[in-house]
Amino acid sequence: MAHMIRSKFVFLSLKYANRAAPRISVPLKYQRLCFHTSWILDVKGKELLMPSLSPTMENGTIVKWLKNEGDKIEPGDAIADIQTDKAIVTMEFDDEGVLAKIIIPEGTKDIKVGTLIALTVEADEDWKTVELPDQTAKAPAATPAVTQAAPVAAAEAPPPGQQNVFMPALSPTMTTGTIVKWLKKEGDEIQPGDALADIQTDKAIMTFELEEEGILAKILVQEGSQVEIGQLIAITVEKGMDWKQIVVPTSTKPSAAPAAPSPAQPTDAKPPPSEQVYGLAVKRLLEEYGLSSGSIKGTGRTNRLLKGDVLAYIQTHNIQKVAPKSTPAPSTDKARPSSPAERPVSGKPSPYEDIEISNIRAVIAKRLGESKSTIPHSYAVIDIHIDKLVELRSKLKTENINVSLNDFIIKAVAHALLECPDVNTLYQKEQIVRVPKVDVSVAVATPTGLITPIVFDTATKSLTDISKNVRELAEKAKKGQLKPHEFQGGTFTISNLGMFGIKEFSAIINPPQTAILAIGAGREELDLSLTKVTKMSVKLSYDRRAIDEDQAADFLAVLKATLEDPAFLAAGKMQALRYQRDAY
Structure with a gap:
């Protein structure tokens, strides 16, 4: 009987695949017999949500995914390392299946408990055809907000064999870190577990270790520099590659929230933005070339506009980059001191000394004030x-x-x-x-x-x-x-x-x-x-x-x-x- 139902459903799927037919609602008892419970040939994945790993945890940061898309998962397998408000905790999977889709990438901060972070499917299902849940397509405004918390450089996929190393979050309250000392030099080989650098957090000096082997190709931040979480600090390559031939991303800073345009600025005649979903790399391309997402048709799943779609549109229409708007220089009247007493005396050293506040003192001041x-x-x-x-x-x-x-x-x-x-x-x-x-x-x-x-x-x-x-x-x-x-x-x-x-x-x-x-x-x-x-x-x-x-x-x-x-x-x-x- 089950075989007859499956055969009949496949026949109907092939017959009406090219027609604008409504979605087919399959009874619950037959869901396991069909390819998909909401559409014809796609697989409906099981939602994996951000767990609450400590009594006081409200948000979490995915430090590292321990499984890749397509990897099989057994009960008790470690899925990801998640930074809670207390420490870094390993999240384990209680069921078996296949990791089909990673929704939230590594390094994304302040993910609320209960947020969808990945999709899994059964071991015998085709994980490549997993369909994103409806709320992902219905609420595109929430997706960029999560993606913007990731580093800008992370949106630019590095060339094959090259890995970007970002400033990690080594304590729950850490927002910036200072690289005290690099423990490896450019060209040195790195084994799993090797110490890469000593980093001063807001609490103490901690050793940053790498879990993958390779070669340290480029150090982008010098010793003594204070950088934000998520900023690109180094680049590694696989063993056997020429570590001197690497591609450094144009931007190494973590992302910042885009400034809202002033209503007084004149607006260009552009097509209205569409409801398409796109990431930071696509957003930057649209801004650089003065384009609107509504003028380009996306080819990705769930109404997603891909970077390749924008590049193809630019090449086809021979569009040039838009010149950035220059900021007017401050007037000399405002720059001039208002009185002789306020003018600095030339030739004499300043009697004041600026002492930089350490991360620990900054956090102490913030917590004591709160x-x-x-x-x-x-x-x-x-x-x-x-x-x-x-x-x-x-x-x-x-x-x-x-x-x-x-x-x-x-x-x-x-x-x-x-x-x-x-x-x-x-x-x-x-x-x-x-x-x-x-x-x-x-x-x-x-x-x-x-x-x-x-x-x-x-x-x-x-x-x-x-x-x-x-x-x-x-x-x-x-x-x-x-x-x-x-x-x-x-x-x-x-x-x-x-x-x-x-x-x-x-x-x-x-x-x-x-x-x-x-x-x-x-x-x-x-x-x-x-x-x-x-x-x-x-x-x-x-x-x-x-x-x-x-x-x-x-x-x-x-x-x-x-x-x-x-x-x-x-x-x-x-x-x-x-x-x-x-x-x-």
Whole structure:
């Protein structure tokens, strides 16, 4: 019966293929028997959407496609590397089939979760005849918006055997990067996994590796240069090719949104634009030759105008490029200083010096500004007697156990967070998220700015383990060698300026965390009985949306009791074991 239905449908398809017949609606139970469920000979693909790979992910960047069009996919195969708001995560496929069409190219940024990124078909279907879904043709305005986020140079396909290397996004918040050092020279061979360059992101200096073999043919950006994500920085060629004979694209900059034309400018008599879909390369050709898409008939699928269509039209009609409009030079009156006091004095050096802001400082400024403007900060301060703590530290030092006061504070904070779980929270998407684990971030000053490496599972670690962990993280932070997972995340932050003699200060919350503790220096005072005591002021900055005043007071009270009786830290081993059991 199935064979008869298939034969009859194929016969009708061939008979009416050349007529303007309406689309045939096939019953659901016969869809598997036909070539296509919406048209006659095309294959309807399964939609592959941008997944949500982290709890806070709203947009993603396709770093690299791990499968090519036409490749077979088995359950569990890696499809693509996707950069989330936290790290680069590999997306796996849960079904079998064939990758038929890649909709979103590599390097495209800010792809919303749920956006169509690729199409797959069954293993026995012809993947070359896959049809794009109807919404792609119905909403052409959305397609260029996604394509424009890709680099301009990516639209120009490189010659066979030549690969373009773009500035990668090595951290979720990275928008620009500085090439610190090229680790390969022009003409050097590259093996998969070889380090190509050291790049300074907004967080640290990271090594950029290549996953394909070849030869480094051309370095387009010199060491010390700061470039945007997606900008062309180098060109590689396949082994055996003459690496000196390469084609450098005319534009290496990432794409920018085109400026809207002024209504006062005269318009040329051009045909109205059509509803055809086209990419950046076609758009640039149309602008260079002053053409409209409505005057050229596209030959691509789903009403798409191809680059070859435009080139053929230009050659047939012998059309010349349109001269770019020149910008008038500024008048001498406006360029002249308004008063003698404003005129620069010739022959004398300027008394001012411009200091370039590093990527890390730029991101710190942006995030702190957002934190202060969006988070309602509340503050609570308390004095803690640390005489017993100083005495215990000195005793441990005689036993060749070197731990700092900051190590005691980190451990005491971890136990206070166990007792007060309402402070060990995150504020995400207008919700308070209570975190079962205690991961304390510790602020570390580096030459390029402040960074907060994380002491993971702080409550389960001993004082010596915490001390060793903090020293290792601080050393890596100052050298710019921290890995993303070592500074991204954390549930609570400590900032200690006591070693600089700062008595008290207010720290700014690091979102999505809800609190940060500022530690001041110890100072000697006389109490009511005229006895000399050592006090230390700590100030808690907390998000009033997530933490109430009484919850903040309870946390500080537990912290005070813990530090004023250091033996309580040793007695807290049972709590640590209980925490470890509950967390896992």
